[in-house]
Amino acid sequence: MKPLRQITSIAIPLIRNNIDTDCIIPSREMKSVSKHGLSEGLFAGWRYTEIGGRTPQPDFVLNDPAFADAQILLAGENMGCGSSREHAAWALSEYGIRVVIAPSFNPIFRGNCVRNGILPIQLKPQPLAESTGPLTVDLEACCISNEAGETWTFTLDDEARTMLLEGLDPIDITLKMLEEIESFRTHDAESRPWIYLGKASLT
Amino acid sequence: MTQKSAIEKIWESHRIAPLGESNDLLLIDRILLHERTGGVAMQSLEDSGRVIRHPSHVFVTMDHVVDTIPGRSDTTQMPTGKDFITVTRDTALRAGVTLFDLGDPRQGIGHVISPEMAIVLPGATLVCPDSHTCTQGAFGALAWGIGSSEGEHALATSTLRVQRPRIMRITIEGEPGVGVTAKDIALHIVSELSSAGAKGFAIEYAGPVIRAMSMESRMTLCNMATELSAFTAFIAPDETTFEFLKDRAYAPKGEEWVRAVNEWRKIKSDPEAIYDEDIVINATDIAPTISWGTSPQQSCPINKRIPLFNEVSHRDTQESYQRALTYMGLTPGGRLSGLRIDAAFIGSCTNSRLPDLRRAAAILKGRRVAKGVNAICVPGSSAVKAAAEAEGLDLIFKAAGFEWRESGCSMCFFAGGESFGPKQRVVSSTNRNFESRQGPQTRTHIASPETVAASAISGCITDPRRLGART
Ligand code: SF4
Numbered sequence: 311m312k313p314l315r316q317i318t319s320i321a322i323p324l325i326r327n328n329i330d331t332d333c334i335i336p337s338r339e340m341k342s343v344s345k346h347g348l349s350e351g352l353f354a355g356w357r358y359t360e361i362g363g364r365t366p367q368p369d370f371v372l373n374d375p376a377f378a379d380a381q382i383l384l385a386g387e388n389m390g391c392g393s394s395r396e397h398a399a400w401a402l403s404e405y406g407i408r409v410v411i412a413p414s415f416n417p418i419f420r421g422n423c424v425r426n427g428i429l430p431i432q433l434k435p436q437p438l439a440e441s442t443g444p445l446t447v448d449l450e451a452c453c454i455s456n457e458a459g460e461t462w463t464f465t466l467d468d469e470a471r472t473m474l475l476e477g478l479d480p481i482d483i484t485l486k487m488l489e490e491i492e493s494f495r496t497h498d499a500e501s502r503p504w505i506y507l508g509k510a511s512l513t
Numbered sequence: 514m515t516q517k518s519a520i521e522k523i524w525e526s527h528r529i530a531p532l533g534e535s536n537d538l539l540l541i542d543r544i545l546l547h548e549r550t551g552g553v554a555m556q557s558l559e560d561s562g563r564v565i566r567h568p569s570h571v572f573v574t575m576d577h578v579v580d581t582i583p584g585r586s587d588t589t590q591m592p593t594g595k596d597f598i599t600v601t602r603d604t605a606l607r608a609g610v611t612l613f614d615l616g617d618p619r620q621g622i623g624h625v626i627s628p629e630m631a632i633v634l635p636g637a638t639l640v641c642p643d644s645h646t647c648t649q650g651a652f653g654a655l656a657w658g659i660g661s662s663e664g665e666h667a668l669a670t671s672t673l674r675v676q677r678p679r680i681m682r683i684t685i686e687g688e689p690g691v692g693v694t695a696k697d698i699a700l701h702i703v704s705e706l707s708s709a710g711a712k713g714f715a716i717e718y719a720g721p722v723i724r725a726m727s728m729e730s731r732m733t734l735c736n737m738a739t740e741l742s743a744f745t746a747f748i749a750p751d752e753t754t755f756e757f758l759k760d761r762a763y764a765p766k767g768e769e770w771v772r773a774v775n776e777w778r779k780i781k782s783d784p785e786a787i788y789d790e791d792i793v794i795n796a797t798d799i800a801p802t803i804s805w806g807t808s809p810q811q812s813c814p815i816n817k818r819i820p821l822f823n824e825v826s827h828r829d830t831q832e833s834y835q836r837a838l839t840y841m842g843l844t845p846g847g848r849l850s851g852l853r854i855d856a857a858f859i860g861s862c863t864n865s866r867l868p869d870l871r872r873a874a875a876i877l878k879g880r881r882v883a884k885g886v887n888a889i890c891v892p893g894s895s896a897v898k899a900a901a902e903a904e905g906l907d908l909i910f911k912a913a914g915f916e917w918r919e920s921g922c923s924m925c926f927f928a929g930g931e932s933f934g935p936k937q938r939v940v941s942s943t944n945r946n947f948e949s950r951q952g953p954q955t956r957t958h959i960a961s962p963e964t965v966a967a968s969a970i971s972g973c974i975t976d977p978r979r980l981g982a983r984t
Contacts (some may be wrong), residue, residue, distance in 0.1 A: 326832070326833070327830055327833055328708055328808055328833065330711075330947055332947050332948070332949065332950060333947075333948070336949065337926055337927055337929060338927065338929035339929075340928075340929075341592065341593045342593060342596065343552050343553055343556065343596050343597050343600045344553065345553065345661075347611045351791075355948070358609065361954075368836040369543065381965045384602055386590070386730065388708060388709040388712070388742060389707060391708060391709070391742055392644070392945065392947060393644055393659075393945075394550075394642060394644035394658045394659065394925075395550065395660075396550070396642070396660035396661040398663060399660070414709060414712060416678075416742050417712065417713055417742070417744055418644060418658055418659065418660055421659075421663065421676075422660040422662065422663075422792065425660065425662040425663065426662070432653065440903065462667060463675075465677065467533070467535055467536065468533040468534060469532055469533050469535075469536065469676075471594070479661075480666055480674055481561075481563065481665065481666050481669050481670065482671045483674075484666065484669075484672060485576070485669065485670060485979065487529070487530065488670070490529060490530060490938055491529055491538075491540070491670065491672055492672065494529045494540060495540065501613060501776075502636070502773075502776070503765075503769060504634065504764075504765035504769050504773045505542045506771075507569040507570060507636070507763065508569055510856060
């Protein structure tokens with residue numbers, strides 16, 4: 311995963327509440343058994359004039375050339391609610407989004423963002439939308455600033471922050487604890503043998 | 514001794530190590546996968562050169578992509594569906610996990626079959642890359658939905674790095690009226706608390722109404738917790754739970770069963786346990802409930818008018834309120850009851866178990882679906898289907914004019930294959946009424962199976978009590 315320290319970009323204002331993962335990437339756009347090839351389907355229902363089509367809907371913000379290379383997305387309350395599909399994070403990431411700013415997130419979506427190198431920032435997006443020019447998001451300082459020198463701070467739990475800053479894969483980190491995990495299981499199997507199916511008895 | 518909630522107790526008993534301020538490394542007892550996201554997870558794991566740590570704890574079903582029309586095969590109406598099915602099957606077979614494939618009598622929707630086989634057990638942790646995994650918390654397990662990468666993590670390590678949720682108790686008191694089911698209670702709660710009302714919380718459902726509920730009703734209630742953005746839902750196990758699980762395929766047997774039940778009886782919250790939120794809902798006042806908008810929180814009693822904006826402005830913005838009504842083709846203050854429908858759907862992990870089908874059949878018996886209404890019933894599992902057929906429910910559904918399908922998620926969601934069509938008004942026993950959830954521009958009203966059955970008969974949204982719903 312690409313480490314994320316500092317991003318400077320203009321922000322796409324898509325401040326709607328309850329943007330569900332179906333809106334982020336409709337089921338019908340998840341055509342392959344792969345994490346890739348999803349960016350075209352990002353926000354497909356809003357982005358194109360018809361279902362399954364590819365003619366841009368002119369008044370949808372993603373189609374505004376001003377936001378063509380934006381890496382920051384501003385959203386409303388309860389961002390990423392609905393289905394747990396990680397395709398939503400994959401599609402955003404492939405499209406080039408590295409930071410999503412919303413007043414609140416669905417927890418599964420939020421976790422999926424972190425795991426895919428996208429920084430979810432819990433913050434009211436309106437003041438950021440009103441600021442002109444690019445924003446600089448600094449994850450080390452947990453701070454957002456604009457060209458006018460205005461700043462906004464945010465918080466993020468340590469685990470997510472480290473993963474994003476270092477671009478770490480959580481599986482590798484956990485696998486370092488394998489011995490501890492297996493000894494925990496061995497111990498646990500004594501008090502809850504019914505959990506441990508092993509090769510044993512399916513009657 | 515500090516007083517703890519049952520959720521905290523299970524959490525702590527699975528904590529291998531704390532990870533910083535609010536995260537823990539938790540042991541995962543059961544992993545459930547389906548062909549929509551499971552194949553991706555298993556393949557990506559393979560591609561990264563990793564292996565599934567404990568394949569005997571991993572179960573895979575085919576539910577999301579498979580067709581539900583009789584005579585189905587790997588070829589699906591969803592374009593490319595076959596890839597999902599074959600990749601899932603091939604990776605599952607290579608990994609040596611347990612697969613419930615097409616044609617297997619154990620196949621069905623994950624959240625229906627896992628309890629049927631006692632894959633989920635009280636006190637266990639279970640994860641699945643599916644947001645409705647909270648359904649299985651009804652068994653006194655910690656069961657929650659995860660993303661695919663987390664799925665890979667769980668497969669590779671038998672653990673997850675998880676943030677400790679806050680805990681909310683929702684106590685349901687009173688006496689639900691005639692025709693008021695767990696689904697109505699769930700919709701009522703979402704409309705009261707809002708779609709984000711339990712964000713980050715694990716909910717413990719408690720109180721006399723829960724204790725009196727069957728396991729199937731408890732599952733329906735817990736199923737909708739994700740519509741509150743909850744981390745999961747949980748119900749402490751009791752005799753009803755044990756009775757349900759006894760003798761099922763993966764349940765402990767003989768002396769081990771006795772020992773397990775003794776342990777499971779201890780899984781309850783201490784009387785003085787402190788909750789981050791403590792809410793009481795009175796079920797006596799709840800009417801059969803149905804959604805009018807495009808989010809489950811946009812629901813109201815079936816016999817009432819669609820709320821005006823000022824009645825819901827505490828949880829809806831003017832824009833989302835208006836957007837929902839326009840999408841649904843409705844007007845503020847309009848009537849729901851009597852609204853003409855095009856289709857009726859009974860199915861999904863919310864409401865497709867045997868008692869759901871029995872209650873719907875009781876309404877359908879001796880009646881005919883109104884002309885022009887496309888009515889479909891999809892049993893939640895192959896086992897539910899077989900059991901329903903053994904008692905003749907299929908005949909009642911078919912005689913009434915319902916299609917009787919093979920089990921799966923079917924038109925609970927639109928995956929690019931089968932759908933209800935633009936502007937078609939559907940009354941559905943499913944859990945999500947999002948825009949285009951059941952097909953491009955399809956207008957979904959979610960409600961209980963009774964309400965779906967009654968509406969199918971009348972050809973318009975109908976209070977099931979008018980057609981003799983009893984439970
Ligand atoms: S029935 Fe519907 S909600 Fe349940 S798992 Fe399948 S698609 Fe998801």
